[in-house]
Each structure stands twice: as C-alpha cells, then as structure tokens.
Amino acid sequence: MRRVAVTGAGVVSPLGTTLEKFHDSLAAGRSGIRRLAPELTAHTGVQVGATIDWNPAELFKEGEAANLDRVTQFALAAAGQALAASGLLAAAGAVRERIGVSWGTGMGGAQTQEASYQQVYGKGEWRVRPLTVVMGMANAAGSNVAVRHGLRGPFGNYSTACSSSAMALGEAMRTIAAGRADAMIAGGSEALLTPGVLVAWQALRTLAPADASNPAASCKPFDKRRAGLVLGEGAAAFVLEDESRARARGARIYALLTGYGNSCDAVHMSRPDRDGQIRAMQQALAEAQLSPQDIGYINAHGTATAVGDVVEAEAINAVFGAAAGELPVSSTKSLHGHLLGGSGALEFAASLLALEHGILPPTGFLEQPDPACGLRHVAHAAQRVAPPRAVMSNSFAFGGSNVVLVATRA
Amino acid sequence: MDTLGRIRQLAAKEFSINPDGLDPAAPLDTLGIDSLSFIEFMFKVEEEFGVSVSDEDLKAIKTLADLERHVAAALAAAGKA
Numbered sequence: 001m002r003r004v005a006v007t008g009a010g011v012v013s014p015l016g017t018t019l020e021k022f023h024d025s026l027a028a029g030r031s032g033i034r035r036l037a038p039e040l041t042a043h044t045g046v047q048v049g050a051t052i053d054w055n056p057a058e059l060f061k062e063g064e065a066a067n068l069d070r071v072t073q074f075a076l077a078a079a080g081q082a083l084a085a086s087g088l089l090a091a092a093g094a095v096r097e098r099i100g101v102s103w104g105t106g107m108g109g110a111q112t113q114e115a116s117y118q119q120v121y122g123k124g125e126w127r128v129r130p131l132t133v134v135m136g137m138a139n140a141a142g143s144n145v146a147v148r149h150g151l152r153g154p155f156g157n158y159s160t161a162c163s164s165s166a167m168a169l170g171e172a173m174r175t176i177a178a179g180r181a182d183a184m185i186a187g188g189s190e191a192l193l194t195p196g197v198l199v200a201w202q203a204l205r206t207l208a209p210a211d212a213s214n215p216a217a218s219c220k221p222f223d224k225r226r227a228g229l230v231l232g233e234g235a236a237a238f239v240l241e242d243e244s245r246a247r248a249r250g251a252r253i254y255a256l257l258t259g260y261g262n263s264c265d266a267v268h269m270s271r272p273d274r275d276g277q278i279r280a281m282q283q284a285l286a287e288a289q290l291s292p293q294d295i296g297y298i299n300a301h302g303t304a305t306a307v308g309d310v311v312e313a314e315a316i317n318a319v320f321g322a323a324a325g326e327l328p329v330s331s332t333k334s335l336h337g338h339l340l341g342g343s344g345a346l347e348f349a350a351s352l353l354a355l356e357h358g359i360l361p362p363t364g365f366l367e368q369p370d371p372a373c374g375l376r377h378v379a380h381a382a383q384r385v386a387p388p389r390a391v392m393s394n395s396f397a398f399g400g401s402n403v404v405l406v407a408t409r410a
Numbered sequence: 411m412d413t414l415g416r417i418r419q420l421a422a423k424e425f426s427i428n429p430d431g432l433d434p435a436a437p438l439d440t441l442g443i444d445s446l447s448f449i450e451f452m453f454k455v456e457e458e459f460g461v462s463v464s465d466e467d468l469k470a471i472k473t474l475a476d477l478e479r480h481v482a483a484a485l486a487a488a489g490k491a
Contacts, residue, residue: 061426067450130449 010081050232050337100153103142104164104188106341166344187237232337259288259406296388302331
C-alpha cells in the first residue's frame, strides 16, 4: 500500500479565508460566532451562527458567481488555495487522468434549493431558474472543482451529514493507497444558513441560544453550561498525494494521512453510540499502526449537546485508557461553529496546527468542565507543546456514521 | 436602449464578455455559449422583457440576432412594442 501525503491545504471559514488566518484565529482562541442577520433570525428563532463575510467578486466574475451556489463558491475557493499551495498541477508529470476529487457536503446547494422553493411556494410563481438542478445538486461543489481544474481521475461525493468531508478525505486516501490515483483533491463545504434550513434545525431543539453577555461564546462544548451547537458555513480542501511522488517532486509535506476509521452505529438516527465511536477510533489507530500513547492531540467532534459530549468522552476514555489522562482534547466548534458536511475537513485543518506547529487549538469558553466529560481539555486558550507524533480528528454524524482520521508527522 | 442593446448587455453580464465584442450574427456556440448556459440566459431574457419563448422557437435561435427577432415578435404579439 502506498502512503498518502498532504501537500496542500485551503480554508474558507468563519475564522478566516486562508489556512494561515484560520490557524492564527485558532491559536488566538478567537470565535467566529455572532448574532445572525435579522432576515435569518426573524421567524426561525435561531439567534447565532458562524458566518463568512463573503465577497464572491474577489474570485468570480459577476455572471459566473450568479450561476454557482454559495457552497460551490466556497469549494472552488478552498480547492484553489490547496492546489496553488501544493504546486501539483504545475509539476512535471502531473497527469490529470490520475488526479481526482473526493468531496463532502451535507446539504449541497441549499441556497439554490431554497430560492427555488421560495419562488414556487412563497411567491406562487411556478417558474424557476433552469440552473436550479445543476446548482443545487449534492455533487455540484465537487464537480465544479473537477471541471475548474480539469481533474479527470476518480470522483466521489459523500453526504453523511457531519462526517461527510472526513469520509471524503478517508476515501481519497484509500483511492491513492490502492493505486487508483496519484493525487486527490479532498475536502468538503457547507452553506446552509437559510431560513428554511435554520427553522428545521431549530425544530430539533439542538441549537444553542445566544450567550446573553457574549454571543461569540454561545457554543460551549464539554462545559456544564453547554446548550447545543451553533451552525456555521465554509469549506476546507486538501491535496492528498502518493508520498513517493510528492517527495520526488520536492513538495512540501504537511503531514501523512495514515489512519481512517469508518463505522456505523446502526442504532439510532441522532443519538450517538459509544461502541460505534470506539470502533472507528480503533480502526484508525490500527491502520496508522499506532498505539494510543502515540496520539498527542484529539480534535473532538464535540458539538456541545448534552448527550453527545458525554458519549464521546466515554468513547475516548475507553479507547485510550490510562493514556487519556495525558491526552489533550479540544472541540474547535466552539470557535468556528459546526460546518456539518464541511466540519470534518475543517477540523482536520485545525488538527494540522497541532501536528505541524505544536499549537493545540482550544475549546473556547470552557470554564466549567462537566465532570461527566472526563478528558484532559485544552480549555479556553491554545497551548504550546512539542509537536506530537500523530493527531486524531473525530467526526460523528446523524445517521450513526462515524469517521476518524489520523495524521502522522511527515 | 433598443432590444438588441438590452440583449447584448444581458449576454455580456451572463457570460462575462465585452458587449462590444459580441457579433449578433455569430453562432452562439462560437461565442462559447453552450446549450445549458443558453437556457439559463433565455430565462433571464424572458424575465427582462416579460415575454415567453416557446420550446419550438427556442430551437430556431442560433444567434443573438435570431433571439432579438423572437423577442421583438413576442413583444409585438403582447402589444408591448
């Protein structure tokens, strides 16, 4: 099996629209969560979100942007950054039939779908844009990345709610390891902060209200005061590449993607299951050929729901045993919100900050740790350590889909 | 602005091209406009002029000049021109 290197990364997030800005915000413990605009809060009851001040004119011509859903614009921006950073397509010997795309998104072109429904049911006008289908379909974001860069290799699009883009990375890793591609652009994006989607989430009674004194502190994973998740938007993308080819062309190698665990709880649509999470973490460790004490940081799924955080803490303790007492864990969703289909990829980018630079991003606003979530928290502020040998990133989704990624120092 | 001028302006915006460089007699595919893009463009033309172009007529439109003729005819039929 060939080993897989990460040779490029790109980020469009509520904490900045490059990898560097994202990492700087995490290191500073800044939150991108804020009060949402009145048109989003008015009828939905949702108060806060992690939004991006997005100006498509910086990347797209006017007519072009109008024909790309926001989720696709984020995808193209992040993938473009990752490809540019990697130098992959400029390298001699880059064969586009051997470079593919592996993408993840929970809801695809949500803004396009909602605009269409608004036209039909809101305005009563049964006449919608002809591009509604190709802008709104779930694979629009990934397919546009392939089209933009002429990437004619294997294509995959994963939609498993909160584990979508982590799965996209894992499956891309497998594709390269099996020799089916030399490189893959892997990542995910989400852009679903629309009234129709927000009211559905609100109905689930799982969203945090605004923190009365500081809206930026509304999401408090592992804290006794936690009150639910905060939805966010954005994208993250990586260039994954056969390690030997990456080394031969002198590429900068950020990390090796060495472990991918994938399990299904097969128990319940929304209630998390300890055993399913344990299996995914164990699979990822086994594939990476690491023992629990080799992991120096876990980016937890940590959505700040009452049940979810406790179950994840139990699962981590079951897998890591005595090592869990010394193993730093944080949930960066406290800062960038929950990107759903984009979260696995974005949190993998957060994990690289720990792996490459020894900066452990914090669980923001964690001041009163819940004893039921017994973990070695990176609370409130980032911590500096000697760069660890390996890091883990957890993504546990509705539908019971668990994905765990392990990255190892190059 | 006349009908052709408005169509040219819409096309320039939709396809990010300079309106002065648009030859009304040039086949649309030579302007880099594929069939899907054209259908979306037609939707916007219909919105702009408040007219409806039938599927049958759509097949006959190969150039911006063809499009102008059909829009002008539709406007006349609707008593808008």
